[in-house]
Amino acid sequence: MAASVLSMLAFPESFTVTELLMASAVFCLVFWIIESYTQRVPKGLKSPPGPWAWPLIGNILTLGKNPHMALAQLREKYGDVMQIQIGSTPVLVLSGLETIRQALVKQGDDFKGRPDLYTFSLITNGHSFTFSADSGEVWAAQRKLAQSALKTFSVSSSPSSSSCYLEEHVHKEAEYLIQKFLEQKGHFDPFRYVVMSVANVICAICFGKRYDHENQELLSIVTLSNKFGEVVASGNPADFIPVLQYLPSSKIAAFKDLNEKITNFTQKLVKEHYKKFEKGCIRDITDSLIEQCQEKKLDENANVLMSEKKIVNTIIDVFGAGFDTVTTAISWSLMYLVAKPEIQKMIQEELDMVIGRERLPKLSDKPQLPYMEAFILETFRHSSFLPFTIPHRKIWGDPSVFRPERFLSADGTINKALSEKVIMFGLGKRKCIGETIGRWEVFLFLAILLHQMEFSVPSGVKVDLTPIYGLTMKHAPCEHFQAKLRS
Ligand code: HEM
Numbered sequence: 001m002a003a004s005v006l007s008m009l010a011f012p013e014s015f016t017v018t019e020l021l022m023a024s025a026v027f028c029l030v031f032w033i034i035e036s037y038t039q040r041v042p043k044g045l046k047s048p049p050g051p052w053a054w055p056l057i058g059n060i061l062t063l064g065k066n067p068h069m070a071l072a073q074l075r076e077k078y079g080d081v082m083q084i085q086i087g088s089t090p091v092l093v094l095s096g097l098e099t100i101r102q103a104l105v106k107q108g109d110d111f112k113g114r115p116d117l118y119t120f121s122l123i124t125n126g127h128s129f130t131f132s133a134d135s136g137e138v139w140a141a142q143r144k145l146a147q148s149a150l151k152t153f154s155v156s157s158s159p160s161s162s163s164c165y166l167e168e169h170v171h172k173e174a175e176y177l178i179q180k181f182l183e184q185k186g187h188f189d190p191f192r193y194v195v196m197s198v199a200n201v202i203c204a205i206c207f208g209k210r211y212d213h214e215n216q217e218l219l220s221i222v223t224l225s226n227k228f229g230e231v232v233a234s235g236n237p238a239d240f241i242p243v244l245q246y247l248p249s250s251k252i253a254a255f256k257d258l259n260e261k262i263t264n265f266t267q268k269l270v271k272e273h274y275k276k277f278e279k280g281c282i283r284d285i286t287d288s289l290i291e292q293c294q295e296k297k298l299d300e301n302a303n304v305l306m307s308e309k310k311i312v313n314t315i316i317d318v319f320g321a322g323f324d325t326v327t328t329a330i331s332w333s334l335m336y337l338v339a340k341p342e343i344q345k346m347i348q349e350e351l352d353m354v355i356g357r358e359r360l361p362k363l364s365d366k367p368q369l370p371y372m373e374a375f376i377l378e379t380f381r382h383s384s385f386l387p388f389t390i391p392h393r394k395i396w397g398d399p400s401v402f403r404p405e406r407f408l409s410a411d412g413t414i415n416k417a418l419s420e421k422v423i424m425f426g427l428g429k430r431k432c433i434g435e436t437i438g439r440w441e442v443f444l445f446l447a448i449l450l451h452q453m454e455f456s457v458p459s460g461v462k463v464d465l466t467p468i469y470g471l472t473m474k475h476a477p478c479e480h481f482q483a484k485l486r487s
């Protein structure tokens with residue numbers, strides 16, 4: 001029956017919409033692609049409750065521009081397991097931490113698939129292990145390959161210093177970023193600089209290379225990332241009403257162009273790597289993938305056949321997943337910091353007390369900086385920028401209030417049980433493979449920036465914290481950001 005299933009997890013948070021929505025729960029959207037409408041429900045079982053659907057378009061109008069919020073509202077009526085229809089495709093929607101855990105963890109194998117969506121098929125010509133419909137042996141092998149290569153070039157210790165590669169890269173990029181912030185006269189939008197710095201960290205890990213902040217090729221890819229997210233966000237009509245694929249759409253055209261740009265960009269780098277490749281001198285993830293290709297050729301017994309193309313395309317998955325999420329997290333953090341200067345001050349007081357002003361923060365300081373940690377958790381929870389995981393009122397009490405202290409125990413340490421309720425990296429077989437990198441990178445960038453700089457907006461400016469729906473939800477651009485060195 002069900003061919004493939006997509007699960008996307010994240011917390012939607014509505015500060016703009018009604019109280020009712022704010023009380024909505026953690027939920028998970030599962031696309032349940034089934035061959036035909038009639039054979040949908042096996043004999044003896046009944047389909048889950050859900051709203052009445054229009055012919056052809058299903059519940060698309062109900063979902064609207066903010067599907068995560070519309071679904072939160074429907075959930076109030078139909079419960080934790082409901083079925084809606086997008087186009088003519090039945091889609092199973094799961095809500096509530098326990099229901100989601102049951103599906104993604106306890107029945108992990110049943111829910112590890114992705115749907116065969118039109119927009120997904122445009123990514124990496126269908127070779128992406130993040131977005132392709134495959135969830136069999138090849139997917140598992142590709143995911144494992146990416147996981148192990150990532151580990152080697154990020155959290156493993158670097159031969160040239162006492163820290164890990166990731167720490168070295170972030171230190172370097174944070175210093176460039178501070179320079180860039182200082183070059184700005186008056187107020188500016190920080191996003192463009194943050195995204196280049198974060199992209200440079202993943203470029204260093206993937207390609208052993210960094211780019212100037214003015215490099216137009218990389219800049220044009222990374223600044224378009226929000227357009228990418230808008231197209232592949234859950235519930236894009238073009239994925240569910242096939243005829244829309246054949247109508248001209250400027251969004252889809254831009255999306256194809258962006259994918260081609262990314263492919264061109266990485267292909268060039270992969271070619272350079274092939275030219276300089278030396279066994280025994282594996283410099284970055286691209287080298288290590290090339291090595292895999294060559295070893296596979298020698299190893300007749302390799303039990304999973306993966307084409308060279310597929311192996312090399314793994315780099316695009318890692319590169320793509322590695323900058324947009326982290327950039328979005330840091331960018332939201334900066335918005336909360338300028339919207340709430342008193343919280344910024346408390347973080348800086350903690351940094352000064354634990355680290356002092358003589359040296360820069362390090363990854364190893366993380367356990368000693370619980371307030372910083374609580375702030376990051378609260379940013380994840382409150383912005384919920386991966387739009388399918390909202391805080392229960394049952395769990396959070398006052399979900400709409402931004403309050404890092406909620407994560408601190410009476411003795412000032414992190415309340416671990418509560419922090420684990422922020423499901424920002426997914427659950428089960430599809431869980432993020434970059435969780436450690438993501439958490440460490442967000443921490444270290446913010447710690448160094450806040451140790452060195454003070455951020456603000458001119459008095460009277462109100463920061464707009466309304467999320468814009470997408471694969472990762474962004475805040476509106478903020479042109480009023482100001483940065484100066486701390487006195
Ligand atoms: C704050 C940072 C990050 C957040 C919040 C985040 C969150 C997520 C989420 C929610 C998923 C989907 C889980 C699902 O389908 O149920 C995911 C998947 C993924 N993430 Fe991350 N991520 C972050 C950073 C990273 C980084 C730094 C990398 C790589 C360097 C990465 C690589 C991936 C990959 C490859 C997948 C797809 C896995 C698969 O489909 O099998 N992520 N991430």
Ligand SMILES: *[C@@H]1O[C@H](CO)[C@@H](O)[C@H](O)[C@H]1NC(C)=O
Nearest residue numbers: 256257258259260261262264
């Ligand atoms: C990608 O490269 C090809 C061949 O070099 C070129 O024709 C095409 O215009 C490039 N695409 C984009 C979007 O830059």
